[in-house]
Structures are given as C-alpha cells and as structure tokens.
Amino acid sequence: MVKKRLEGRIPGAFNDSLALNLAKRLAFFPLYMDQVSSFIESTKMALDQFDQICPGISDDELQCLSPDSLWHSSSVAQAIEAPIVMKLDRETRRVLATISFFDPDQIPEKLLISATGEVPVLSTAFRSKQVLLSLARYSLIYLDVGEIRQDRCISLHRLVRDAALRLEPNPQAIFDDAVKLLRDRFPLHGLARDHMVEQWDECETFQPHVLALHRQYQEIKAKECLQASFDFIELVYSCAWYVLTG
Secondary structure (H helix, E strand, O other), X not given: XXXXXXXXXXXXXXXXXXXXXXXXXXXXXXXXXXXXXXXHXXXXXXXXXXXXXXXXXXXXHHHOOOOOOOOHHHOHHHHHHHHHHHOOOHHHHHHHHHHOOOOOOOEEXXXXXXXXXXXXXXXXXXXXXXXXXXXXXXXXXXXXXXXXXXXXXXXXXXHHHHHHHHHXXXXXXXXXXXXXXXXXXXXXXXXXXXXXXXXXXXHHHHXXXXXXXXXXXXXXXXXXXXXXXXXXXXXXXXXHHHHHHO
C-alpha cells in the first residue's frame, strides 16, 4: 500500500525503507499519505530530502501549525488548504465543512443524505455522491468504495477537518446543517423511553458524531458567536440519555 501511494509521485530513486518509515510516522492513514505525497511532489523533493527536513514530525504538531506560523507556507497543512480554497466550488466546500463537525472516522454515507431535504445540497443520494466524489478526487476524504452496502463510510483526516472549519466564513450555517443531518438519523428521546432499546444499533452508530458535533460547537463558540438551536439541544439531550443509560 505504501509503495502504491508514493512510488511514481516523488522524484529520484524509490527507497522502500524510507517510504515505510514515513508511512509509520503517518500512522498508515491513506489520506495523510496522499497529502504528504502531493506536498513532496509539488516541491519536487526527493524522499530522503523530505525525511531530513521533517524528522519526527507528528500529526499533533501539524495540527498546531497555525496560518501565522513561519513554516505554514511550506507545510502539509497549507498544501491541504490550497484545494479547499482554490479548487472546490462553494457548495462542495460547504459540505466538507459540514462533514467536519462529525467524528472524522467512519462517517456513515447515509448520514450525508438529507432525509428531510432541509440541507438542499445533500437532498438526494445522487447529489451526495457527486459531492463526495469531488472531495475524494482531491484526497480530502477517504471513501470506502468496496462492496456496495448500506453502511458504507467515509473518513477525513483531522488536518482536513481543521482547515475546512478554519476557512469557513459562516460557521453558523454549516453547524445548523450538521445538526439537521444528525437529527434526521439519531433516534430522539421519546416519552416512552424505549427507543434506545428498539434502535440500539442506530444510537451506537451515530453517538460518536453527536459527541463530536458538541465538541466542535464548544470550540468554535469559544472563539466566535455560535448559537445553539432547540434541535441541537434536543439532539445532545437524547445522546446524553443514551450515554448515561447505555
């Protein structure tokens, strides 16, 4: 897998050992390897040169690399921002930012279809597929394209998530979209209090994404104005009841 993703995209002789060490540092995350490969390719570096200037670089260190850093213009973080700003259309950027409110690992594809049609860009399976394929084309998401099944998932790297949220000019709108998508899927707490038993699998599937949405809400609200809606409060309450009783 390492050789397939790196060989042919970087200049000079391919060094299996260096490539393997690099992949280990990137936790073998496919999207991260694609982004680093793109960065090496764009700077025309040989693999050993990249290895020398970035010894021991970690995911956490890259996430802390802010745009005002001296190193940002030559970083993988900046290489990720470029396609978000320059190559994606407005609707696709908005969807990426909406996805970034969810847990970045194993996001059910069905979560990205608006069951009520309240999120127009994701109102049908066809429109959702077009957007996801556009994001996958630039390696901004990793799409599980294996056996077609109802629970097919996507993933995105945390650097992509952070960049998408940082570059979004209207966080309130995308936050509201994320709430609508999750509220369509997560079983809400009812008076009978039996839905957690009847729909246990659904609760477990979407619980991490409700928790991630709440974390992102807290982080963004600490920096700028973000209003919580009744729908958001009801969603978090239902998830909290599940966590406490599960």
